[in-house]
Amino acid sequence: MTGDGAPRKERNGRIREDDFVLALRRIIGDGTPEVLVGAGDDCAVVRVGERVLILTVDMLVEGVHFDASRVAPRDLGYKAIAVNVSDVAAMAGSPRFGLIALGLPPTVDAPWAVELYGGMREAAGEYALSLVGGDTSRADRVAISVSVVGEVAPAGAVLRSGAQPGDRIVVTGALGASAGGLRLAAEEPQTIGHALGAAWAHDLIEAHDRPVARVGEGQALARYGATAMIDVSDGLALDLSRLCRESDVGAAVDLERVPVAPGLGELHRLLGTEPLGLALGGGEDYELLATIPAEQAAPAAEFLAERFGTPLTDIGHIRAERGMVAVEADGSERPLEPLGWDHLAADAG
């Protein structure tokens, strides 16, 4: 984004997360031959003997990534694991081992912490991840750092950087549900009391609280020849722009094909939130966004539907020309801005 590698400040004086990460990659950059992919992708890829490991870490901070007064500790623990597993899924890897570092305020009581770990264990069980250790220390606010070691077939990791002009852009599941759930949960219960009992509202909030990591789907997409992959953590538009930047290509997204999550129509009627806006920029969907040779898109979609019950939607194509465009139903194009959920700049959700 910046040409000189120095983090560029936003108008409010904060450093944008992507610029910051780019600057750090120059500092950290590592030429060791065992490091196949260093900082900058969803995970690092390293070689250990005959095996190829993928390594990822994430930090969730109270008041930034979650509201401890709203979220149940069990859901929080579950999500902390799932979002890291999602990073492994986005490389077409299998999660293997997890490490947890926890900062807890003195006000946290034992049942809360036990519930938190219970949720972590629940997610770890679902994804066959062995939780092998951790560190607990005091903090002012709850901070949860999860590291995951995964494994991938040699040369099997799908990076962000392999997209080719002509590839189709595909995405698993539906988008915007998590952001819709967050939006809904932020409302005062008395104003939307009747809606909270509805299945669509429950599903939106569930999507935010308990995201699903698409591990099997990621590996299947790799087998169908996916050329690049990323998980949608910060919104389709922003994450697609990252994939395009790493691949040095552009993208055209057919807006009418973007899979908008069920329930966003009801949410729109209730709160006026634009479904497509949430789907394009909402973030925390943890669906997989991949590019795939055109002839593989349909067979891959058929396989994912049959094997996992997961829709795979073709939403556009990769172009040689850089930059992203949104294509309207009538074929007209307009620039698609890479706006999304920027954790470094975002206010507490």
Added chain:
Amino acid sequence: MTGDGAPRKERNGRIREDDFVLALRRIIGDGTPEVLVGAGDDCAVVRVGERVLILTVDMLVEGVHFDASRVAPRDLGYKAIAVNVSDVAAMAGSPRFGLIALGLPPTVDAPWAVELYGGMREAAGEYALSLVGGDTSRADRVAISVSVVGEVAPAGAVLRSGAQPGDRIVVTGALGASAGGLRLAAEEPQTIGHALGAAWAHDLIEAHDRPVARVGEGQALARYGATAMIDVSDGLALDLSRLCRESDVGAAVDLERVPVAPGLGELHRLLGTEPLGLALGGGEDYELLATIPAEQAAPAAEFLAERFGTPLTDIGHIRAERGMVAVEADGSERPLEPLGWDHLAADAG
């Protein structure tokens, strides 16, 4: 410590870190055959194909583990890496890959963050650790989580649990310097202005700001048959009690043999702090505390002195009877309390 596995609260209502970790081990406990050692030792030990990996994670929180107004960001970055490498050293492993998760307040400016990473890179270079990735997010206070993946020869990891009655207890380097440096740095400069220019004072503060991880020494101790090992992060007495608990043994420590760091005499004259108290309970020394068959103690000490210039001091022996005793110069014994630096309960340093 507790019999029923429930975290026991201290009188002030906080959960003691050790009890908490014990309770979590029951929750997290993992029976996967690839997990050779799970939560509870310095690191986890896992098998990946033919290789044996050691995994560790740590979290440093502003106001708990460091005072951002005092410590230089470069030193902070250096220490964040070194203390995790020390955990790998305490298993007789080699550090290989590092992952960093960083929570930064909006007030942090780019030069500060770049210095922080510069210090991390400096330490990573010293310990041949490849920094392969990370995550940056917003936080109220600086939080730094470092995960390290290390490697160890199959069956070569030295755990906390192998100490045998009759083994000698040995410790590398000298103890108490870090706590002395922290104590000194907490004084108002005007009250100790003359001392701050002295080499001994500089050395104490340096010991706190830039601890040395004993990687080569740990591997050498393993070759000399060390039966158990831990790094002294929370004070000799507390860390020895952990080693004894895991090994189901007791210990006798010859107080006059405990290697008190140079400079603590001067500190005592200046501030009245008891040198032996700092050496026994100060914490953050990151020296290695090991048990070793009696006949190997002297040869190991000779090798460490020659190869690394690191003293190895024989400070006592392991006994079958549980509990720890301090042995005075006249041979009299008194109980040695496992008091130390308990991060969960400690106030900000």
